[in-house]
Amino acid sequence: xxxxxxxxxxxxxxxxxxxxxxxxxxxxxxxxxxxxxxxxxxxxxxxxxxxxxxxxxxxxxxxxxxxxxxxxxxxxxxxxxxxxxxxxxxxxxxxxxxxxxxxxxxxxxxxxx
Amino acid sequence: xxxxxxxxxxxxxxxxxxxxxxxxxxxxxxxxxxxxxxxxxxxxxxxxxxxxxxxxxxxxxxxxxxxxxxxxxxxxxxxxxxxxxxxxxxxxxxxxxxxxxxxxxxxxx
Numbered sequence: 001x002x003x004x005x006x007x008x009x010x011x012x013x014x015x016x017x018x019x020x021x022x023x024x025x026x027x028x029x030x031x032x033x034x035x036x037x038x039x040x041x042x043x044x045x046x047x048x049x050x051x052x053x054x055x056x057x058x059x060x061x062x063x064x065x066x067x068x069x070x071x072x073x074x075x076x077x078x079x080x081x082x083x084x085x086x087x088x089x090x091x092x093x094x095x096x097x098x099x100x101x102x103x104x105x106x107x108x109x110x111x112x113x
Numbered sequence: 114x115x116x117x118x119x120x121x122x123x124x125x126x127x128x129x130x131x132x133x134x135x136x137x138x139x140x141x142x143x144x145x146x147x148x149x150x151x152x153x154x155x156x157x158x159x160x161x162x163x164x165x166x167x168x169x170x171x172x173x174x175x176x177x178x179x180x181x182x183x184x185x186x187x188x189x190x191x192x193x194x195x196x197x198x199x200x201x202x203x204x205x206x207x208x209x210x211x212x213x214x215x216x217x218x219x220x221x222x
Contacts (some may be wrong), residue, residue, distance in 0.1 A: 033210075042214035043156070062150065090155060098210040099144050099163070104155035105114075 002027045006091050006105035013081055016113050021076045021108050023091030029103075031094045032074040033058065034066065036087040037107075043090065049074055081112040115139040115181045117213035119201050124219045125191055131185045133216045135201035146202040147175050147186045150215065156200055159186070188218075 004025045013019055033048035035058075045058030057081065057098040063085055065077040074093075078085060089108045094100040116138045125131040137145070144163040148156035162168055162177035162184060174187040186199055198215040205211065 035212075040214060043202075043212040058209075087146065097143075098204040098206075099161075101150075101158045101161065102146075102156075102210065104157070106155055107153075 002103070004091055004093055004103050004105035006108050008108060009106060010109050012111045012113065014084055016038075016080050019078050019081060019110075021078075021089060021091075021110070023074045023076065023105055024072050025074075025093040025103070026072065027093065027095070027103065028071065029093035030071070030096050031098065031100070032068065033092050033102075034064070034074070034076050035090045035092065036060065036085075037090060038087050046076070046089075081110075082113050086110060086112045114189075115203060115205050115209070115211040117201055117203055117211060119199075119213045119216045121214070122217045122219070124196070124221060125188075127193060127215055127220055127222055129191050130187065130189060131218065133199050133218065134190070134219075135184045135186070135202075135213060137182050137184070137201070137203045137213075139182075139203050139205040139211070141205040142179060143179055143204045143206065145175075145184050146200075146204070146210075147184075148200040148202060150198045150200060158162050159199075191220050193222075195221050 007022045034041045034046040047066040083111045091105040092102040119135045147159040150156040160175035167176045170191045177184045200215045201213040
């Protein structure tokens with residue numbers, strides 16, 4: 001089954017404790033991205049990747065890191081989480097470009113205390 | 114930069130027709146998407162417009178006017194399961210996709 005998976009789905013952590021949210025797709029897509037979704041603000045892009053070893057900042061990259069060592073995986077890293085990073089996070093992938101349909105993962109609900 | 118506006122909330126009756134509008138201002142334009150998102154779930158693709166005109170897909174249709182920076186999503190024969198948020202998203206460049214804040218649609222009996 002073609003899908004984007006994220007882990008964990010739910011996470012409660014404390015300020016400053018490094019965490020990684022994994023994202024994997026099995027559709028051989030080139031383009032992957034991370035979004036956060038907050039009430040009243042919609043989906044905002046954090047980072048995106050056009051291909052392996054090619055990543056770039058989106059609209060809200062502060063406090064986040066990403067890597068793209070393999071085509072299928074695009075982990076999101078929070079080196080020192082803070083309460084303002086409490087949010088619902090979505091990973092998405094598309095075949096080539098943003099003109100292709102985005103396929104979203106199920107979401108990760110993160111709470112930073 | 115890119116700016117996308119859509120109404121925050123709408124209410125409509127089961128069986129009726131509803132139109133959700135989206136206006137945008139972008140530097141560059143490579144297409145407009147509509148996604149549906151049920152509460153607590155991931156967005157799912159509804160439609161994509163890159164040329165002016167109407168695209169019809171079953172009960173859902175989407176319209177685009179590039180000169181006016183305007184799109185709408187038309188939902189016919191509304192069903193209770195259509196209660197969801199509808200997200201307008203514009204791709205300005207090959208690498209950039211920007212979402213509006215979404216329109217929450219409530220379908221009532």
